[in-house]
Amino acid sequence: MPELPSDPINSLIKELSSLPGIGPKSAQRITYYLLRTNETQVTALADALITLKKKTKLCRICCNVSENDICSICSNPNRNPTLVLIVEQPQDIVAIEHTGAYHGRYHVLHGSISPTEGVGENDLRIQELLARLQDGAVKEVVIGTNPTREGETTALYLKKLISPLGIKVTRLARGLPFGSELEYADDTTISNAFEGRQDF
Amino acid sequence: MPELPSDPINSLIKELSSLPGIGPKSAQRITYYLLRTNETQVTALADALITLKKKTKLCRICCNVSENDICSICSNPNRNPTLVLIVEQPQDIVAIEHTGAYHGRYHVLHGSISPTEGVGENDLRIQELLARLQDGAVKEVVIGTNPTREGETTALYLKKLISPLGIKVTRLARGLPFGSELEYADDTTISNAFEGRQDF
Numbered sequence: 001m002p003e004l005p006s007d008p009i010n011s012l013i014k015e016l017s018s019l020p021g022i023g024p025k026s027a028q029r030i031t032y033y034l035l036r037t038n039e040t041q042v043t044a045l046a047d048a049l050i051t052l053k054k055k056t057k058l059c060r061i062c063c064n065v066s067e068n069d070i071c072s073i074c075s076n077p078n079r080n081p082t083l084v085l086i087v088e089q090p091q092d093i094v095a096i097e098h099t100g101a102y103h104g105r106y107h108v109l110h111g112s113i114s115p116t117e118g119v120g121e122n123d124l125r126i127q128e129l130l131a132r133l134q135d136g137a138v139k140e141v142v143i144g145t146n147p148t149r150e151g152e153t154t155a156l157y158l159k160k161l162i163s164p165l166g167i168k169v170t171r172l173a174r175g176l177p178f179g180s181e182l183e184y185a186d187d188t189t190i191s192n193a194f195e196g197r198q199d200f
Numbered sequence: 201m202p203e204l205p206s207d208p209i210n211s212l213i214k215e216l217s218s219l220p221g222i223g224p225k226s227a228q229r230i231t232y233y234l235l236r237t238n239e240t241q242v243t244a245l246a247d248a249l250i251t252l253k254k255k256t257k258l259c260r261i262c263c264n265v266s267e268n269d270i271c272s273i274c275s276n277p278n279r280n281p282t283l284v285l286i287v288e289q290p291q292d293i294v295a296i297e298h299t300g301a302y303h304g305r306y307h308v309l310h311g312s313i314s315p316t317e318g319v320g321e322n323d324l325r326i327q328e329l330l331a332r333l334q335d336g337a338v339k340e341v342v343i344g345t346n347p348t349r350e351g352e353t354t355a356l357y358l359k360k361l362i363s364p365l366g367i368k369v370t371r372l373a374r375g376l377p378f379g380s381e382l383e384y385a386d387d388t389t390i391s392n393a394f395e396g397r398q399d400f
Binding site for chain 1: 203204205206207208209211212214215216218219220221222226228229230231232233234235236239241242243244245246247248249250251252253255256265266267271272273276289290291293294297310
């Protein structure tokens with residue numbers, strides 16, 4: 001019978017294979033790379049993993065991932081407190097902050113309504129959103145859910161909840177992405193671009 | 201100034217990005233996946249990393265990665281002790297064992313001679329190889345270094361060292377890979393296949 005690699009190797013390959021975007025071959029490659037590398041790097045990686053879970057929580061206001069009870073954006077006096085952009089995931093904030101174009105605050109839903117995946121409105125951070133909208137400080141809510149079926153469903157649901165509170169509800173524009181060619185754009189993108197045409 | 205993700209997130213993204221085949225985007229994706237997942241999975245991964253370094257060593261005979269002083273192949277009485285296949289890396293053994301076609305033993309060099317990368321013959325496990333060839337028990341050495349410039353250089357160097365010991369030296373056949381088409385094979389592969397043509 002052929003010999004299999006030893007248990008410590010197999011265990012790590014198995015754990016790495018369970019991560020998104022890492023197949024068995026990549027997991028094996030990483031494992032043998034780590035076998036060759038010095039112990040400091042491996043320990044640093046293990047520590048970073050443990051720290052990630054131990055030192056992060058959700059901001060009590062916006063539900064973004066944070067080291068403190070209130071995240072650095074919610075506690076920043078230079079961020080406009082009357083404007084809240086609702087996103088599905090914490091990493092959406094990373095993308096938006098990267099542009100440097102937004103100076104308001106956020107709210108992270110941690111998902112979108114998806115009946116096929118069994119995610120309902122109660123699985124999202126919507127109660128926390130409604131709670132922070134009660135005191136009238138927020139004047140405009142921008143819905144930044146993904147332009148997918150689930151994102152659209154969630155957007156419509158939120159609009160129905162927030163509009164009655166007398167808060168302006170907008171959403172990120174749908175249209176042609178920068179650098180794209182009309183010739184290759186899909187029907188929905190073109191329809192959205194036409195319906196949302198802007199003064200020029 | 202745009203806000204950056206918190207330190208525990210950035211640390212893990214940085215550590216993951218340093219692994220082979222994982223770019224910054226994949227590292228970010230994995231990190232946010234781990235933020236959502238339960239702590240057990242993250243702890244299991246961290247433990248597997250630590251265990252990998254703590255519980256593995258190199259087999260005293262063949263230099264393969266092993267949990268014990270002598271690996272399971274070298275200590276297996278059913279493996280032919282007169283035949284030694286020399287490979288560059290431990291993962292080459294995984295590939296060969298997977299075929300189930302080889303029943304001899306191995307020797308792992310942990311690299312190949314590469315002047316451009318500053319790897320010389322003294323950086324490889326060649327002393328350990330010569331030591332185990334002294335007692336005359338090994339009758340044939342099969343060189344299984346990669347069919348690359350570095351692998352070929354290493355193979356020639358080993359042949360010069362081992363032949364004087366009166367041990368038969370062979371190497372894995374070079375030729376057309378299974379499932380390939382002659383039309384698309386490169387010149388060196390075709391030349392090798394012709395020079396090494398076999399009786400049929």
